[in-house]
Amino acid sequence: MEERREEQARERARSMLLSGEARAVLGLRGGRGQVLPYLFSRPEELGDLSLSGIYPLAKVALRLLEKWEGGRLAVVSRGCDERHFVELEKKNALDTRRVALIGVACTEEEARECGCSRPYPNQVDAGHPLADADFFDRRELEELLGMKVSERRRYWTEVLSRCIKCYGCRNSCPLCNCVDCRLEESRWVRVGEIPPEYPSFHLIRAFHLADKCVDCGACERACPMHIPIRRLHRLIGEEMKRLFDYRAGRDAGEKSPLLTDLEEGPFTTEGEDEVARFMEAVAREVGWVGL
Amino acid sequence: MRIYERLGEGFREGGPDYLPSLAVFHCRWCFPDAERVRAMLPERAAEKALLVRVDCTARIEAEFVAKAFSEGYDGLLVLGCELGECHHLTGNHRALKRFALLRNMLSLLGIYPERLRLMLVPPFDEELVRASISEYVSELGELGSFRYLG
Incomplete structure (x- = not known):
């Protein structure tokens, strides 16, 4: 099953390279005891293309496209990667004509591990979409929502006091790509102090991502202090849905409700x-x- | 300098007599005069209030809110034009939507959303503005110090 999915992805990548639809394919390369992002530019290399890791490739694609003058880039993307690209398109962060996606539906095991609510992209080239299945465990959210405000404060101050301000959450996030990051300005977040003041660092980042976060979980995976930051973003995403009927990553034509013109x-x-x-x-x- | 170092003896950690410290952001188009805004605050709260004039309520970003609270202010009050009266046409719409979300976010992070208040008010009805501010300040007083209670 898994091999078949990988074979489908490789086949699609190969045909894109051969037809010139894409100059190179960005994906994960396995087979050397580790799985890392790799730019496949020759069809022969595609045997190493692996689907066994979860990595925010949109971040890599952004950096590549900045430097790379060449043609189109194909990116092997899961549901969350595709939603990243939708959001990046909304923010005019990349030229979508230069990106082609190879959609991969996640397996049940992967979806369960991620706690994903929509483990497949709109366009599926490999694997079978697990439609109508929500693997997200809402219990942790319910627990937080059931608390009194003061209890939540105790919870978050305790949890966030572990923060060592490594900026891992920001660096791993494909949607955190401002040229000048507010979190680095001493005016908003004091420099050289850990943990950052409550609620400055985390409130600022959470707000900046409120209308973008697609709940991929990259921040939480990157966090060396195991701060469950994803549940905050998830809760905020639900507020966005309730208040404005808006969900990030759904459709590139949809405008963020926090903007006006x-x-x-x-x-x-x-x-x-x-x-x-x-x-x-x-x-x-x-x-x-x-x- | 942090606000509670500046507060001196007036600083108490909560309770019915607690006098909250306020950060007030006022729109320059409807409340251009900071001294007039200060005069509309309840007398003792006015002494330790921080007044910031902004070009539009939409200028007030999440960073401002985060900084006000992390510096120890107990409440953040925003005075702006009524809907439909914005000098920039839709600035206060943006502020309204932003603050609606921010209040929910504060609550999720464990900060009483009542601490953040957006007042889109007619600037000439001074009595109304004064009354609603003093109501807000007394609500804040009941919540107590941000540092102490949350």
Whole structure:
């Protein structure tokens, strides 16, 4: 089964290289006792293409495309990788004409390990999509949601005090790609101090990712102190869904609700149009706008 | 300098008499005068309030909120134009959506969302503004010190 999936991915990669649809294929290379990202540029190498690791390849693709003037790059991507590319496209972070995806559906075992809610991309080239299956364990979220605010504070201060500010969460995240990172500015996060002040570092990062995070779990896997940061992002993602009916990574045409443009037009809470009703609902939800 | 080093003897760790320290961000288009804003705060709270004039409520990012709390302020109040009155047309829409999310995020991180308040108010109805600020300040007082209680 697994071999068949790998064979399908290799076949697709080979045909893309041979037809010139892509100049090179970015994927994971196994077979040497370890699995690492590798740029396959010759069809003969594709025998080493492996699907046995989980790695945020979109981050690598971004760096490559910055430097690389050549043609199109094919990327072997799981569901989460594809959602990364959707978000990157939204943010104009990369030219989608230069990227082609080789979609890989995750196996049940992989999906379970990741706790994934949607373990397959929209376009599947290898494997069988496990549709309608949610492997995410909500119990840890329920536990947090059931706490009082002060208990949550105790929980998070304790957990976040382990942070050694290695920036692993930021560095592993394909969607954390600002040129100037706010987390490095002494104005917002004090330099040379660990743990970072509660809630500065983590609140800032969580907010920056609120409308982008696709719940891939790369940050949590990268964290050397085992901070369960993913559950925070997951909870925020659910708030985005509840407040704005928005889910990151769904569709590149969807605009982040946290942005506005002038076409939105000035409106008041008394307006008739849909936007006005929406704003009124948001205002009522938080119960504090105006007086 | 951290706020609680600056507070001196007025600093108490919570309780009914607790006087909260406030960071107030006010929009320059509807509340241009910081001294006027200070005059609208309850008398003793005004002394230790930090006033920051911003170009639009949409200028207030999550960083500002994070910094205010990590520096030890008990509450963050934002005064802005009413919906439909924004000088930048949709700046306060953006602020409204951002703060709706931020309040939920604060609650998830264990900070009482009541500590963050966006007031989109008519600037000329001074009595109304004054009354709602003092209501907010007394709510904050009940929550107590950010450092102490959370």
